[in-house]
Amino acid sequence: MNFATDPMNSIIEIFRGWLLSLGVSSSWAQFILFVIGAGILATIPMLITLGLIWAERKLLGRIQDRLGPNRVGPWGIFQTMADMVKIFTKELITPKNADRIPYNLAPILSVAGVLALWAIIPFGISIIGVNLNVGVLYLIAVGGFGTLGFMLAGWGSNNKYALLGAFRAIAQLISYEVPMAISLLIPVMFSGSLGMADIVASQDVWYIVLSPVAALVFFIATIAEVGRSPFDLLEADSELVSGFNIEYSGLKFGMFYVADFLHAFTVSLLFTTIFLGGWRGPLAAQYPWLGFVYLLIKTVIVWFLSVLIRGSMPRIRIDQMMFFNWKVLTPLSLGLLVTTALVGKAIPAQQTALRVIGLLIMNGLLLLITNFIWRAVSSSKVRPVVTAEPYGGQTTGIKEVSS
């Protein structure tokens, strides 16, 4: 191991040697290194967010034929800094009857739930926070903290609109966790391990090639988990004042805001790690820092795609959101799980080319069948025409007209 090939671990070893030479016992040295590592791993994503917010606003501006931020610094690059200073100086308002501890805990939990995901992402062959043997389960477990944060925010605010917003948000989050968890089982089946480092290491063929449908389901489910357009009905800016975070101001609102932008980037990072081969690329095994560069490039491409979708897709209604999750994505991912298991057993892993072709054909067939059923169902179901009457008297003002 030398500095040129693996700078991260050399720095760690130099630092550990320095601590030991000071007379610190080895268990305390390990403890100090863990604390510093956790601190760095939690700080870097927050700094990245500064750039992310600017980039996303700029991109959305260009997509919508606007300029986006363009006043502070070249191309408006320091706009986020100005926003940050503004948000620091704003008053922190707590509603009079709010439940203080849940109210103040909610923003922290929602940021922590996103930051905790970074602990298990392999940034290079030897750069990983912790190589958990249950990494994929950990992803789903940490998602629960985000849900808890939303729930505490909605309840702690002591505001019925915040509570309703929280119900909407949680209904979406726990629903889309189902197809996400099932689609995550497919990489686990391919690699035979729940650990993220093993999943990356076993991707000689990227899993998006082996199972494009799983990647698609995971991508859609993560967009819904982040609550981005077209699934942004939990805080539809143009229709509602806000969602569960209506009572938050200043820095506490800022934490929800940061968690939102950071979550969008983090799920791109997860998508890259699980389906696009993570840090893998030419020479990445010899030079871990090169793997980090590859990972970053792939992640930015996926993230750009999600911003493009955010900028161009219309919002769906809440019943469409539920229909799509329970009647399209969940059966599709369950069917995919069964077919992948069958094909995986029928064609041994040694015959890579045959396996790829077989899996691709089955994936394509599944998509075709889903499309066929969806069309049949949606054309047979005609929604009743609803007209509005002038409001007055005891009528409700809405009347159903048979079509």
Added chain:
Amino acid sequence: MTPIQIVFIIIAAVTLGSALMVVSARRVMHSALWLVLTLLGVAILFALLDSRFFVVVQVIVYIGAIAILIIFAVMLTRHAMSDEGSPLNRYWWAGALVAAVFLASLIGILSTWGNFSTQVRTATQGGENLVTLGLSFVDPSGYLVPFEVASVMLLAALIGAVYVALERRGEKK
């Protein structure tokens, strides 16, 4: 004292304290939130034993599913915000007695177990072997029958939930 021991004492104190708060908090909602903290404390104790699978399962099942379900149920009850009544009723002493007897008998049974006074043993380095764990669930000489019985019971509960929630034809309007 090693750092692990210090962390253990802090976490154990927090877990026990929040477990006490679960039964003594005046608002039901606060009890539910203290319960989340208790369960999290147990998860961290598993982490200190290097048992990674159990940490994650504890968080998924107990915090991600059960605690959120409980909070949902509490939020939908009336007066969840303003329920300031005493959590005790006339029979609190009977509950305390049952709990004390149960604790005493648990300790009594566990103290006869051979490994009661051995030192802490952590799981194998890098967590449990998940393949062994998974195989023992589908092995007839392992835990196949309990596993399948639990699966069938969950399926029955699922079908029952769908049946209860099903909108019967003609009942809607």
